[in-house]
Amino acid sequence: MSRYFSDASFRFLRALALHNEKPWFNDHKQQYEDHVRQPFLRLIGDLQPALAEVSPKFRADTRTVGGSLFRIYRDARFSNDKSPYKSWQGARLFHERRREVAAPSFYVHLQPGGSFVGAGLWHPEPDTQRRIRHFILDNPGSWKQAAHAPALRRRFELEQNEKLVRPPRGFPADFEFIEDLKHRNWVMWRPLDDATMIGPRLLSTLGKDLATLGPFVDYLCASLDLEF
Numbered sequence: 237m238s239r240y241f242s243d244a245s246f247r248f249l250r251a252l253a254l255h256n257e258k259p260w261f262n263d264h265k266q267q268y269e270d271h272v273r274q275p276f277l278r279l280i281g282d283l284q285p286a287l288a289e290v291s292p293k294f295r296a297d298t299r300t301v302g303g304s305l306f307r308i309y310r311d312a313r314f315s316n317d318k319s320p321y322k323s324w325q326g327a328r329l330f331h332e333r334r335r336e337v338a339a340p341s342f343y344v345h346l347q348p349g350g351s352f353v354g355a356g357l358w359h360p361e362p363d364t365q366r367r368i369r370h371f372i373l374d375n376p377g378s379w380k381q382a383a384h385a386p387a388l389r390r391r392f393e394l395e396q397n398e399k400l401v402r403p404p405r406g407f408p409a410d411f412e413f414i415e416d417l418k419h420r421n422w423v424m425w426r427p428l429d430d431a432t433m434i435g436p437r438l439l440s441t442l443g444k445d446l447a448t449l450g451p452f453v454d455y456l457c458a459s460l461d462l463e464f
Contacts, residue, residue, distance in 0.1 A: 295329065
């Protein structure tokens with residue numbers, strides 16, 4: 237068992253939320269490296285064996301550029317919020333073909349009081365949404381097994397934001413999983429408390445979570461003709 241994050245990780249992120257400006261970040265950049273970025277990169281590398289057991293097609297990539305860890309820097313070009321930094325850190329464990337086609341991913345999020353683990357497709361393009369909806373319509377039995385299995389739903393929930401008010405056009409309103417077809421995102425997630433994030437069992441906890449999420453991600457891959 238190994239610890240990755242600590243109280244210092246959360247202290248840094250809380251302080252960054254209060255002092256979200258370049259001079260402050262530059263003065264405290266070593267704290268970011270020591271308590272957030274480097275521990276997260278180590279966690280990503282340690283997750284690769286567990287991820288490979290779930291699927292050989294997904295990668296926990298420790299490269300500092302183009303790898304699993306998202307940049308701390310915000311793209312504020314099209315946002316009213318011009319804060320230069322995120323007050324959290326996230327990592328995506330991605331499909332090997334992610335640059336070629338839309339693909340689901342696993343995700344780990346570090347944030348004081350708001351950490352979570354999840355998997356799925358976030359903000360897919362309309363064509364991808366249609367493919368998933370038609371696949372669920374044509375394969376409801378396997379969707380029930382993948383997305384409504386008791387072992388999954390005891391720990392995870394289907395993200396409920398950004399749903400359509402009415403059934404998507406062309407789909408029967410009496411379909412068993414019509415509420416699932418209303419989703420624009422197909423993401424299973426669960427919160428992780430701060431004690432878990434800084435505790436010695438984080439790696440084993442996330443390994444079990446990846447395994448539990450595997451059939452759901454497998455189904456999404458099948459809907460998009462991706463190997464799992």
